[in-house]
Amino acid sequence: MTNREFEGLPAAEVIIERQPGYGHCVWRALAEGSRLGDTGLTLLCEGDMTFRAYDIDKFLAYLPHAEIVNGTRIVEQLRDRETQLTTFMYYGNFFVGKLLEAKHAGLGTFTDAGTTYKLCRNRVLRQLLPSLDPGVNLEFNAYFLDTALACGVRIVECPVTFHSRVGVSKGGNTSNTRALKVGLSMIAGIVSSWKYHSRRQEVE
Numbered sequence: 639m640t641n642r643e644f645e646g647l648p649a650a651e652v653i654i655e656r657q658p659g660y661g662h663c664v665w666r667a668l669a670e671g672s673r674l675g676d677t678g679l680t681l682l683c684e685g686d687m688t689f690r691a692y693d694i695d696k697f698l699a700y701l702p703h704a705e706i707v708n709g710t711r712i713v714e715q716l717r718d719r720e721t722q723l724t725t726f727m728y729y730g731n732f733f734v735g736k737l738l739e740a741k742h743a744g745l746g747t748f749t750d751a752g753t754t755y756k757l758c759r760n761r762v763l764r765q766l767l768p769s770l771d772p773g774v775n776l777e778f779n780a781y782f783l784d785t786a787l788a789c790g791v792r793i794v795e796c797p798v799t800f801h802s803r804v805g806v807s808k809g810g811n812t813s814n815t816r817a818l819k820v821g822l823s824m825i826a827g828i829v830s831s832w833k834y835h836s837r838r839q840e841v842e
């Protein structure tokens with residue numbers, strides 16, 4: 639019996655990803671979600687309480703316009719005063735978003751390259767994931783968006799609320815210096831189409 643069936647109540651199924659790293663965590667979460675047959679959608683979130691369930695309604699409102707609805711933390715009024723996102727990181731994510739926009743000119747408006755929070759159609763995930771290398775770590779979100787856009791996947795951004803976290807970050811947000819390194823690596827990845835980051839082949 640799985641814990642989904644426990645006492646006939648709907649319950650969470652916990653899957654443990656043993657490979658450390660953000661890329662492995664996100665890749666596995668999307669793979670597990672897209673495998674489920676009882677839904678056509680996978681919602682990707684984080685475990686640090688920075689995102690809120692009530693924003694799912696906004697994602698659903700944007701869904702008719704795209705195959706992936708990607709959260710953006712660009713709207714200042716929707717952010718808590720104290721979050722892990724410093725002004726430097728806020729504009730850094732905006733800059734990388736604009737780089738994505740320029741690379742895929744005409745395909746969308748992008749203002750945040752670093753938000754995990756997103757709603758994806760499973761059929762698109764099943765198409766994309768085999769070509770994505772989970773070893774691409776803290777740059778994974780930009781890598782995911784860039785690869786999806788290169789495949790012609792329609793992505794629309796949706797403003798989400800952003801809150802102060804619980805626990806300690808091990809991502810790119812621990813300091814501005816670390817964020818700068820991750821940001822530069824994202825830029826290099828976008829410019830080089832991830833040739834030097836990913837060991838996998840481009841999507842056909």
Ligand SMILES: Nc1nc2c(ncn2[C@@H]2O[C@H](COP(=O)(O)OP(=O)(O)O)[C@@H](O)[C@H]2O)c(=O)[nH]1
Nearest residue numbers: 655658659660663684685686807808809810811
């Ligand atoms: N399973 C697993 N999940 C991870 C790992 N690193 C990050 N995550 C997940 O990815 C999210 C983002 O990482 P976090 O440290 O919060 O980075 P930040 O959001 O940039 O501060 C976390 O909330 C976890 O849900 C890891 O090594 N293993």
Ligand SMILES: [Mg+2]
Nearest residue numbers: 684686688803
């Ligand atoms: Mg986080």
